[in-house]
Amino acid sequence: MRFRHLQNYVAMIMVSSALVLSTVFSLIAYQINQRIAVEESERQVINLMSAVKNTASAALFSSNETVGKDAISGLLGTDVVYSVTLEGFADEFSQGMKLSGVHKEGGAPMKTISMKLESFFDAEHLLGELRVAPNQRWVSQRTYDISIPTIIGLIFIIFVSCFVSAQALRIRLSQPLVKLRHALKDIHADSEERLFLPDHLKENEIGVLVDGFNELLDETNAAFKVERKLQAEMQQVQNNLEVSKVEAEKAAEVKSNFLATMSHEIRTPLSGVLGMLGFAMKDASIQDKTRDQLDIAKSNATALLTIINDILDYSKMEAGKLNIEMIDFDLYKEIRDAVVIFENMAKAKDLYFKVHIDDDVPQFVNCDPTRIRQVLVNLIGNAIKFTTSGGVDVQISMLQLSKYRVRLEFSVRDTGIGIPEDGIEKLFQKFEQADTSTTRQFGGTGLGLSISKDLVEAMYGVIGVTSVPGKGTHFFFELPMGRGSAKTCQLEAKNLSPHRRRLRILCAEDIETNQLIIRTMLENMGHEVIIAETGIAALEHLIGSSHFDMIFMDGRMPEMDGLQVSRYIRSGVWQDKTIQQTLIKIVGLTANISDEDRAQYMAAGMDHFLSKPIDEAELHAVIERTISELFGSR
Amino acid sequence: MIFLSLIISPFSWADSDAQTGAIQVIINAQAELSSLSRKQVMSLFLGRSRNFPNTLMAKAFDHKVDSDIRKRFFEALTGKAISDIDAYWARLRYSGRASPPKELEDVDAVLKEVMNNKYSIAYVSEQDPETLAKQGIVVVYTLGPH
Numbered sequence: 160m161r162f163r164h165l166q167n168y169v170a171m172i173m174v175s176s177a178l179v180l181s182t183v184f185s186l187i188a189y190q191i192n193q194r195i196a197v198e199e200s201e202r203q204v205i206n207l208m209s210a211v212k213n214t215a216s217a218a219l220f221s222s223n224e225t226v227g228k229d230a231i232s233g234l235l236g237t238d239v240v241y242s243v244t245l246e247g248f249a250d251e252f253s254q255g256m257k258l259s260g261v262h263k264e265g266g267a268p269m270k271t272i273s274m275k276l277e278s279f280f281d282a283e284h285l286l287g288e289l290r291v292a293p294n295q296r297w298v299s300q301r302t303y304d305i306s307i308p309t310i311i312g313l314i315f316i317i318f319v320s321c322f323v324s325a326q327a328l329r330i331r332l333s334q335p336l337v338k339l340r341h342a343l344k345d346i347h348a349d350s351e352e353r354l355f356l357p358d359h360l361k362e363n364e365i366g367v368l369v370d371g372f373n374e375l376l377d378e379t380n381a382a383f384k385v386e387r388k389l390q391a392e393m394q395q396v397q398n399n400l401e402v403s404k405v406e407a408e409k410a411a412e413v414k415s416n417f418l419a420t421m422s423h424e425i426r427t428p429l430s431g432v433l434g435m436l437g438f439a440m441k442d443a444s445i446q447d448k449t450r451d452q453l454d455i456a457k458s459n460a461t462a463l464l465t466i467i468n469d470i471l472d473y474s475k476m477e478a479g480k481l482n483i484e485m486i487d488f489d490l491y492k493e494i495r496d497a498v499v500i501f502e503n504m505a506k507a508k509d510l511y512f513k514v515h516i517d518d519d520v521p522q523f524v525n526c527d528p529t530r531i532r533q534v535l536v537n538l539i540g541n542a543i544k545f546t547t548s549g550g551v552d553v554q555i556s557m558l559q560l561s562k563y564r565v566r567l568e569f570s571v572r573d574t575g576i577g578i579p580e581d582g583i584e585k586l587f588q589k590f591e592q593a594d595t596s597t598t599r600q601f602g603g604t605g606l607g608l609s610i611s612k613d614l615v616e617a618m619y620g621v622i623g624v625t626s627v628p629g630k631g632t633h634f635f636f637e638l639p640m641g642r643g644s645a646k647t648c649q650l651e652a653k654n655l656s657p658h659r660r661r662l663r664i665l666c667a668e669d670i671e672t673n674q675l676i677i678r679t680m681l682e683n684m685g686h687e688v689i690i691a692e693t694g695i696a697a698l699e700h701l702i703g704s705s706h707f708d709m710i711f712m713d714g715r716m717p718e719m720d721g722l723q724v725s726r727y728i729r730s731g732v733w734q735d736k737t738i739q740q741t742l743i744k745i746v747g748l749t750a751n752i753s754d755e756d757r758a759q760y761m762a763a764g765m766d767h768f769l770s771k772p773i774d775e776a777e778l779h780a781v782i783e784r785t786i787s788e789l790f791g792s793r
Numbered sequence: 794m795i796f797l798s799l800i801i802s803p804f805s806w807a808d809s810d811a812q813t814g815a816i817q818v819i820i821n822a823q824a825e826l827s828s829l830s831r832k833q834v835m836s837l838f839l840g841r842s843r844n845f846p847n848t849l850m851a852k853a854f855d856h857k858v859d860s861d862i863r864k865r866f867f868e869a870l871t872g873k874a875i876s877d878i879d880a881y882w883a884r885l886r887y888s889g890r891a892s893p894p895k896e897l898e899d900v901d902a903v904l905k906e907v908m909n910n911k912y913s914i915a916y917v918s919e920q921d922p923e924t925l926a927k928q929g930i931v932v933v934y935t936l937g938p939h
Contacts, residue, residue, distance in 0.1 A: 217884045221840040226885055252833075252842040279881055280835055280871040 166333040170325050177321040184317065185310045189302065192309060196301040200293040201272060203239045208274045208291055216276045219247040219286040224256060231260045234291060241268045241294035247276075247287035255287070266296035335360055339369065348379040418474035422467045423750040429467065430772035431672030432460050438679060464772075465536075469606045472533075476613050483617050487643030488528040490555075491516060497532045498553065501539050510543065511550030519557045521565055525641030530614045534622075535569060537607040538634045542573035545632070549574025558637060565642055570635040577628035586624060587612040611636075658779075660786050662686045662708040667697035667724065668748070669716045673771070677711060677748075680778060694719035698727055702736045707743060709785050712765065714749040714756075721747055722763035729764035744785050748773065815919040816866050818934035819904075822926070823911035824849055829933040835870055837914055838894060839878075840885065845914075853894035854906050854915040866916050869936045904928065 162168040211230045218226035231243045242261045249255030271292045278284035335357050346352050353373045360366050436457045440450060498514050505512035535553075542551045552572040559566040578586065587608050615622040620638035664686050668674045674690050681688045689707070691697035694716050701707070710728075712721040727733040731741040747760045747768030760768050769777050818834050820826060826845055829837075836842035838853045845851045856863040864875045871878065882893045897903050903915045908928050922932050 213881075214884045217881055221885055223840075223885055226887070229887070251846075252836045279877070280839065280873060281832075284832075 164333070165336055166325075166329045169328045169333060173321040173325040173328075177317050180317045180321075181310075181314045184313045185306075188309045188313055189306050192306045193298065193302045196298045196305065197269070197293075199301060200239050200269065200298050203237075204272050204291050204293045205274075207234055207237060207240065208272065208289055212274065212276065212289070213279060215245055215289050216279050216286055219245070219253075219256070219276055220278055220280075222247065222253045222256060224258060227256065227258045228260075231258055235260050235262050238262070238264075238300075239293055239297045241266050241292045241296075244290040245287065246290070248285065262294060264296075266294040268292035269295050269298065331359065332365075336365070346376065348376070349383045350376075351380070415474040418470055422471040422474070426464065426467050426471075426750055427670060427771065428672065429460060429464055431670075431676065433457065433464065433772065434672070434676040434679075436460065465540075469610055472610050472614075473606050476610070483527045483530060483614075485525055485527065485641070487523060487525050489522060489645075490520065490524050490528075491522050493528045493532055494535070494555065497535050498539065500536075501543060501551075504543050505551065508543065508547070510546055510548070512543075512553075513550070514553040515555070517554070517556040519560070520555050520567060521557075521560070521642055523643035523645050524565060524567075525643040526638065527618060530618060531569075531638070534611040534614050534636060535571075537611045538569075538571040538636075541607065542571050542575065542632070542634070546573045546575035549631070563642055564639060566637060566639045568635055568637050570633065572631065572633045574631040577630055577632050578624070578626040579628050583624060583626060587622070658684055658686070658782060658786055660790055662782065662786065663689070663706065664709055664711065665689050665691060665697060665700055665707045666711045667691045667694055667716065667721065668711070668713045669693060670713075673713070673748075677773065680773065680775060681782075684779065684782065686782070693717065694721065694724035697724055698733050698738070701728060701738050701740060701743075702733065707740065708789060709744040709746065709782075711746050711748055711769075714747055714760070714768075721765075722759065725760075725764040744788070746781055816862065816869065816916050816936040817919055817922075817925075817932040818914065818916045818936075819907050819925065819930045820845075820851075820914045820933050821907055821909075821911040822929045822931045824851075824931070826933055827931065831870070831934065834934050838867075838870065838916075839881070840892060840894075845912075850912045851914055852910070852912050854903060854913060855894035855896050856900075856903065856916075857896055857898070862916070862918055866936065904930065 162171065211233055214226060214233075215230045217223070218230055227245050227247075231245055234240050234243045240262060242259065244257070244259040246258075247253060247256045269292055271290050274289045274291075276286045276289055278286050339354055339356070342352070342354055346354065353376060354369045356366055356369050436453055439445065440453050440457070445453070494514065494516060498512075502512055539551065539553060550573070552570075554570045554572070556568050556570070557565065558568050612622050615636045615638065618638055618640075620636055622634070622636040624632060624634050626632040664681055666674065666677055666681075666688055668677060668690065669692060678688045678690060689700065689705075691700055694712075695718055697710065697712070698719075712724060714721045716724075725745050725747075728738055728743065728745065729741055731738050744767075745765045747765045748771055749756060749760070749768055750771045757768070767781055769781065818829065820829075824845055824847075826847060829846070833842070833846060837845075837851050838855075843851060856866075858879075867873070867875055867878045886893070897906060897915070900917055903917055907913045907915050907930050914933075916936075919935070925932060
């Protein structure tokens with residue numbers, strides 16, 4: 160049994176002791192009372208026998224059986240007697256007689272008491288004997304009768320004593336302990352309070368315990384003071400660290416922002432260069448030599464764009480803003496598109512370039528095609544860059560396939576200069592190439608492999624390399640991906656068919672090159688384009704009576720940025736003037752598309768956005784969707 | 794009548810010093826007993842025994858309950874007070890079956906009874922044994938004067 164309270168425990172012990180004591184003492188009392196009852200029975204029997212002695216003796220003297228029987232029945236008339244025997248001895252005057260009787264209600268005999276019967280007239284003359292057995296039943300009854308009050312009294316006394324003892328223990332011992340227990344609630348390792356005991360308990364074991372506890376408290380108090388001091392110091396250190404961390408983060412953010420801004424700033428004119436080159440090459444009238452020069456200019460510009468994109472990706476990754484999308488796409492087509500640019504590069508260096516997709520590789524998968532392409536392009540680009548003779552083998556093979564998932568291995572094997580063993584370790588680190596001489600000899604930012612590794616890992620894949628210096632290098636990466644359906648892929652792979660409507664489109668764009676690019680693209684698709692140089696100009700256009708079907712809005716503009724303009728359009732009022740087309744479709748144009756930007760653009764009231772440099776297919780799709788919304792789907 | 798007065802006169806005399814004289818236990822001579830022990834006398838007079846030692850049936854006779862000779866006889870015979878003797882008989886009589894010696898009117902009635910019946914036994918104050926013998930009475934036990 161377990162008790163929450165000591166006094167219950169004490170009470171339990173007391174009750175148990177009381178029960179045991181009561182039982183023992185009751186048994187003893189019963190024994191004693193039984194003996195008393197036996198003695199009493201004997202005494203009573205002797206008294207009775209003395210009373211009938213003369214009669215019995217007379218009966219024997221005169222050999223009178225009737226009188227003898229009277230005497231016997233007189234004795235048997237009392238409950239204390241079980242049996243009576245009256246025996247007269249034979250002598251010269253009498254042939255003797257023997258009379259006996261048993262109590263009519265039975266019982267059991269006890270030790271027989273004998274009494275000699277002498278002649279009344281001559282004490283020397285032995286006439287016979289009277290033998291009486293006391294009744295066991297009477298003794299039991301008598302024992303019971305006298306035991307009941309004795310036992311009740313005993314039990315009462317024992318219980319009262321135990322109760323008094325328990326009370327005394329409760330008051331003297333358990334109450335101080337209960338007080339200790341309550342006091343203990345308020346005492347913690349750090350508190351200045353101490354446990355207190357009444358005087359009568361101070362010298363005993365409890366006192367020693369309490370003293371020990373108090374000493375322990377003193378020690379913990381001291382320890383806590385030290386601890387608090389240490390904590391304060393720790394806190395100080397932590398605060399300093401926090402400050403340093405914030406500063407470091409801020410610095411990193413500044414760096415990332417700087418990189419992002421720089422690459423954006425570089426990309427914008429580069430987009431212009433690429434766009435213009437593209438338009439120039441479409442001109443049928445230019446000379447072949449000029450076309451070749453333009454071609455070289457374009458490939459250089461493309462290479463530059465790749466580097467810029469790498470830096471942008473890197474800064475996004477630093478900022479944790481890299482997004483992986485999951486869409487269904489045609490893997491075969493994606494690979495074909497990705498590798499096609501390398502065919503000419505390989506041919507120019509007189510290298511073979513073979514791409515093989517195993518037959519069991521599924522055509523349609525669900526993953527991020529842009530990122531896969533980016534990694535693949537990076538690896539193939541490297542392979543061709545570092546190979547002077549021989550060639551490059553690209554192979555895509557299936558590792559695992561289930562109904563919904565597939566695991567593919569992309570392998571790029573070259574016969575180039577290879578990588579020394581100590582270089583392999585540094586290979587995937589940022590801004591590292593196998594050695595610094597590589598940078599001088601082959602160029603490159605040293606970011607490509609690092610980005611590739613991050614991208615593969617972001618897609619839950621693994622990337623690896625084996626290399627023999629002088630023989631060649633083998634890069635491979637494994638990617639798990641979902642299995643896609645041909646249907647969704649075909650929808651996205653739709654051709655740029657001419658739009659069925661001619662739209663009137665307002666473009667808010669401050670940079671002239673971009674104005675030219677978007678105007679050219681839109682006009683080629685057959686739409687009417689009105690350019691607004693600034694955000695304010697765009698608003699003025701909307702206040703006027705002219706009607707527009709949609710707006711392309713650059714994010715960054717002087718005086719008022721695209722977000723602000725969008726907010727005014729959606730509010731319907733600008734400088735006390737009403738804007739009619741508050742629900743017009745607004746498509747943002749921006750160089751950086753992070754989730755944050757997306758949320759900001761949407762919050763400002765834009766419907767879509769396109770990333771710069773503008774992809775013609777995306778532009779086409781956005782307009783197609785707008786036409787469907789305005790004029791109903793086909 | 795002469796015979797009767799002859800017999801009675803010594804009795805009358807005897808009565809005068811009855812306070813101190815010896816007491817004789819007498820029986821009929823035909824009982825053919827010369828003497829009895831004190832115990833035998835007690836047995837016969839206190840109802841213990843109904844036969845003489847020679848198996849002849851015996852019947853004891855007594856004097857009046859309040860007579861002086863009865864008191865003297867039993868007290869001398871048993872050493873107990875006459876009231877104890879009366880209590881003894883009372884105990885036995887209580888059962889309804891007790892048979893104390895039959896009481897006779899006077900000494901003459903006692904003598905006459907012993908003279909006439911051979912199973913009788915009784916007691917009288919001291920008499921001349923010769924005289925008694927002539928009447929066919931034998932003294933079998935004598936309780937001496939104190």
